[in-house]
Amino acid sequence: MSSFYQLEFEKPVVEIEKQVAALQERLKRVQGGKVGGGGAAGEQTLETGTGADEESAAPEDAGAIEREIDALRVKRERVLEELYAHLTPWDTVRVARHPKRPQTRDYIEMIFKDFCELHGDRRFGDDPAMVVGFARLGSTKVLVIGHQKGRTTQEKIACHFGCAHPEGYRKAMAKMRLAEKFKLPIVTLVDTPGAYPGLGAEARGQAEAIAVNLRDMSRLKTPIVSVVIGEGGSGGALGIAVADRVAMLANSWYSVISPEGCAAILWKQANEQTNTAAAQNLKLTARDNLELGIIDAVIPEPIGGAHREPKKTAQHIEKWLTDQIMDLKAHTPSTLPRTRYERFRKLGSFAEQVA
């Protein structure tokens, strides 16, 4: 449980959690004292030693301790809710990057059935940072695509922390064409700090790979729905997000550049203060993107973020995906490129003087 608390702004919750833990120890001792087990009790005394003052004032019967624990838990929920309701954009970025936050493969496991992964780009190699395959969403057969960041150190390195290479984008596009041929809707899950900036990626045409996806996704005659589940970093994110409907999880971010990248360039240095300012200015939160018309919906997260209740988050995503696909399937596939074009065509803000 303690590993959930890695974020600075969650300190008040950590304090409450500590009190609950201390009380639970006491409860065990009060209840366990009747049964015995002296060795374990000795250890517990050591651990809760710091709370000696509280203990002397605390009630001695189990019922009272339980009631106090319950009260603290209610308080914890309230404080957590309050904290997450007022996250700064930079804190949102931190939640979006939380090491325990569910990733593409987690959601595939929780939302879809019978996932059948397809690895081949037929060009260079399999990019583990881009997961692609057929799957079933309820009774609907779909193609699901998503960035994968990796959970273990080994997996993270193999996935370049969710930064895909050109072969990843090309694999995704190749299978999207297949989905069009098979008349399958496409679901994409976006979670990347950005496309990988490296020698091989440049040599193999990172820019071209993304550009082709933007062009060809726009004209696919099959429904496409996208959800930004964590990080929506620039062209690397957009490269699988030219969709009929786009949503963001409440604590994800989507922008032209990461706050650190932006701070390093425009503020000449990336530090806590400039990152905070950049995150604020980039209007990268789900709510901001909704207001700008860049996304169509914000999918709520459970109190305290997706990482606290992955299953519940998955249910929210599943519902949104199912609704959208149901709706889009009512359209003739050949009309989708036109409406998709119009969706992106109107984005932008400028003044125009008519001559």
Add this chain to the structure above:
Amino acid sequence: MTNAVSSKAKTWNDHSSARKTSVPEGLWLRCDGCEQMIYRKQMEANLHCCPECNHHYRIAGAERVKQLADSGSFEAMFTGLSPTDPLKFKDLKGYKERLLAEQIKTGATDAVIAGSCFIKGRSAMLCVLDLSFMMGSMGSVVGEAVTRSIETATERNLPLIIVSGSGGARMQESGLSLMQMAKTSAALARLDDAGGLFISVLTDPTTGGVTASFAMLGDVILAEPKALIGFAGPRVIQQTIRQELPEGFQRSEYLLKGGMVDRVVPRNELRSEIARMIDYSGR
């Protein structure tokens, strides 16, 4: 993706602080390419290339149009477009102030010039990103003008030529800049479906969101010699991989060898090469 902006902006500023071309004032100058002393007027008359070593200096949008279009044939379009500050972006300087300073410096409203013209007698739609304005970065105005150029070329069945020179998507319009990548690329899908011709000309530098959208989608891609062309800027790559980049990495000739562009074309041959491509396409 826009990380290339600052490193290149520095290079740009090294040459010029407040003028349209990258060449310092004065009758004579030392060439960046061969370090010879060259006569400024001679260099300018040579399409802003060194008469000794043919080093290609960066040029502003207006100069590019002048060089490519048949004399007097260019008719500017979409000139009424001007940028707003939709996000109320403020870094060390407000975006509004930045825009105003750039507009005063260049006399342009944003980093794009578009219009119809003739190139060696062939009717064409020409769109040029203007490096002299915020490093040719793409915000809503650039995205809109590029998209309209593509749409016009599609409607009128004109060959489309886009000359790119850009640091990438404009950070100050954040998500809206990002969406211009999708918008322009989607418009190119329609041009392609209609059987249109798109010649993409890449100049020094073309990076970030511009490269990762319309610039790399040409039916034919031409690049000026030694132009820096890439997705990520060299500095970002260096920071990521923590080793020296190979000589010539991300330059036109490197991309040609890697199969990413079709031809490296010196500036003095650009007009005739474009005309030749139009002829081959049968437009």
